[in-house]
Amino acid sequence: MNNMKETIRSVSVELFFKKGYFATSISDIANGCGIQKASIYHHYASKEELLFSILKGTMDDLTDCLKASLAGSDDVEQQMRAAVRSHVRFHLERQKETFIANSELRGLTSEHHKIIVQKRNEYERIFQNLIHEGSEKGVFSRGDVKILSYAILTLCTAGATWFKPDGRLSIEEIAAIYDGFIISGLKQSV
């Protein structure tokens, strides 16, 4: 694929992940692509738009993944397990993008910021609904839905901070650990 726009995107992801959005200059990106920095502007209107397009695409894919993972079952506990695993998998498989999506929101204009936050809220609501449904049905113990959802999500999200693809544990192993940890936390048998 000789698609320069795609190259710019992936080089940006790499650099934003490694050095951060503000510390990455347009020259850095152009350099990584082997072109001049002015040429970037043929594909993206601004640095901020480049960031936004990365974040938007990532958030959309994330939500799609989650929805697909829920389709397999009607059981709340099974759905929660599937959701957690989907969440973990996505964040570790696409570690760099999700890391950026969670750390570089400040680089966005306020309109773009609003759009991303809204997408994130929709995503969170799916988890909150699962928690709510689970505690209604007595599968999970009752607790503060919002706090619990934040707990679950940030727990996995943070995985993107320290995960090393060639580390001791595979993505599936980590997903299983989190799955067990979270389900037992939700059941709160203690």
Add this chain to the structure above:
Amino acid sequence: MNNMKETIRSVSVELFFKKGYFATSISDIANGCGIQKASIYHHYASKEELLFSILKGTMDDLTDCLKASLAGSDDVEQQMRAAVRSHVRFHLERQKETFIANSELRGLTSEHHKIIVQKRNEYERIFQNLIHEGSEKGVFSRGDVKILSYAILTLCTAGATWFKPDGRLSIEEIAAIYDGFIISGLKQSV
């Protein structure tokens, strides 16, 4: 206290929290202090040193807090509960500083970065030792110590991201929720 150095520090914390380290200029800080930007350099050698001094102080206080909270008991489970609560409390009470400490590491020189990471590692090791001891004694079920420690820490740390001091729940209530969630996750009765 008419200490300008202290004022600069607290204004910086405020701005770094609100806008981020890179998006905050020395002029912004000086403005917030009611002085000229050149005067900042009378108190701090550079912008980076200002950031470093905030992070170092925060990390030292954090570790002190944790150690103090452990002194009260010999029981592993009670110590873990105390540790979690100390961790949560600190992160919510000093939300702005801890948020910065977890998001602005990239602003540091590599030597300063190394120092902060080392402090964080020492802090984490205390939790890892507790998990290890607990699973040795059969209080907790066996699991990957590192992953579990990351899970516990990032869970609470992330609280500093969304916590609103005047929100529905008090710090103690949130600490109690996390305490229960984590302990049951560690016991893994599921």
Add this chain to the structure above:
DNA sequence: AAAATTCTACCGACCGGACGTTAGGGAAAC
């Protein structure tokens, strides 16, 4: 106790450089 010196805290002006972005041109593809 007065004079001389040093120190503290700050200011206004400025510098070099980096950065995001734009203008305009040229070659090649369609």
Add this chain to the structure above:
DNA sequence: GTTTCCCTAACGTCCGGTCGGTAGAATTTT
């Protein structure tokens, strides 16, 4: 022959940091 894609060159702005200086408090010398 128009569109696509990338180039060279430059522009304006902002930022971290420096410099020389000043007013006054504190300290030392005489």
